[in-house]
Amino acid sequence: MPAEFKIRHAVQFVETDMAGIVHFSNFFRWMEACETAFYRSLKLPLMSFNPGKVVGWPRVNVSCEYRAPFRYGDTVEVRLLVKEVRTRAVVYVFQFRRIVRGRPAALVAARGEITAVCVQDDPASGRMVAAPIPAAVRAKLQVAPAKAWAR
Amino acid sequence: MPAEFKIRHAVQFVETDMAGIVHFSNFFRWMEACETAFYRSLKLPLMSFNPGKVVGWPRVNVSCEYRAPFRYGDTVEVRLLVKEVRTRAVVYVFQFRRIVRGRPAALVAARGEITAVCVQDDPASGRMVAAPIPAAVRAKLQVAPAKAWAR
């Protein structure tokens, strides 16, 4: 029952802008890449298309705070922490650190947050509606201690 | 002295994902497109490279709240509102509405916020440092009334 997960990402040339640093919008792509790898590690699909029972996690709220820039050549550690598990939603915190000599720097260079709502296919209306998180998913999510994500 | 500005954007195919809706990360590209057009309308560069005096607006905080999805074929109105002008920073609110029969729908389908800090080239250190917003820029920014952006 993991409460956190991390990946490493080498900054790509296309992710930089003319100011010479990573464009701020890419941090959201990295958060989702980490979330995808987290679900893969849990053997859970981030989105499933079982006939008659689509399950997905649309985002209702996202944010990011930037403290220090990343540059081409940097390797970034993206750390996901489960902040909160509600009946129909999960809140993740993401911490971004630069890898220096093989290890993540102490400084959290950026900090993101995503609130994702669990939706399922409603056979009656043919629409996606918010639904309780399936028990199999819930069983695999553990909330991280506040001291881990409150930075 | 404008306090708001708006653009229209036709949803692109590449902006959709396999869930059939616009991927959440694109809203940040749209906010910046609106900000760029706003500065262009003011005859101000969003980023200037005058020798010895680079001025830019790195983001320190961004967020977005999603209430209804956009789909391929939709045209979106992106409305920028100046929420706050500080000595060294500006806070913008962005409202996203779907265009229906030529006019923006009443529903704000998404709402974003960007805090951008004014930075200038510091000849002494050779680095970018936070700096007071140039008077020429400040003179052109007016804060919108709270009732306009508080939605």
Place this chain on the structure above:
Amino acid sequence: MPAEFKIRHAVQFVETDMAGIVHFSNFFRWMEACETAFYRSLKLPLMSFNPGKVVGWPRVNVSCEYRAPFRYGDTVEVRLLVKEVRTRAVVYVFQFRRIVRGRPAALVAARGEITAVCVQDDPASGRMVAAPIPAAVRAKLQVAPAKAWAR
């Protein structure tokens, strides 16, 4: 029965890279944006999801040749020319020119090409298969003269 179409696009900050110019991958987004606007002008959907009869245009071959860079602040004219209409495919050429004092420069700064195949839903197999271009679409596509696209 148009053989060509054009749009204008203001270069976005996110489209630049640390070399200070537009990243080459964005030209393919611009080609598709022009194709989308072209189909919209013809009152044809680029992709349609009529139940039991999905029609789409996956790409089988794309290319781009770069002769001069674009920068932030530039406005680009993207011109689509219909090069070839086959039974099951269309070939488009795209020419990119910088707008100088309100008009496209003589220089073609980049030149792209897309071969798109018409596919339809095959009820028997449940898969997308190459299919003859619907008559309603074909009737609206005219091939441009070689002297127009051979640059």
Place this chain on the structure above:
Amino acid sequence: MPAEFKIRHAVQFVETDMAGIVHFSNFFRWMEACETAFYRSLKLPLMSFNPGKVVGWPRVNVSCEYRAPFRYGDTVEVRLLVKEVRTRAVVYVFQFRRIVRGRPAALVAARGEITAVCVQDDPASGRMVAAPIPAAVRAKLQVAPAKAWAR
């Protein structure tokens, strides 16, 4: 003196489009990611900013041929092959294969090509001009046999 290099990439949600497959433009991002990792493995910077001697590799020609789609959940092998080393340019071929049970499938699902020109800072004009590939770089590039990339 390597003539080829490969990376693996897990398809990201943001890379899919409403047709449920990876959008064609992403293959160019993957090519560049592979090229970046190749140069990193050679201990060569893909772009260097040594004062007074910037070296970069702008693209003059790129293309991609698509034979089979990739989907979310797929892992892709991107294989770079050095097709040609000219005085001032390098031509790479890229082969994309799906990983099945830990190994690349026989089918080349897509095939790309990039021609990159070596440029250097010209102190006289202050512009980037095509220049002979530095000896240190050239010494590390070996051309792959035609039978490897001619697929």
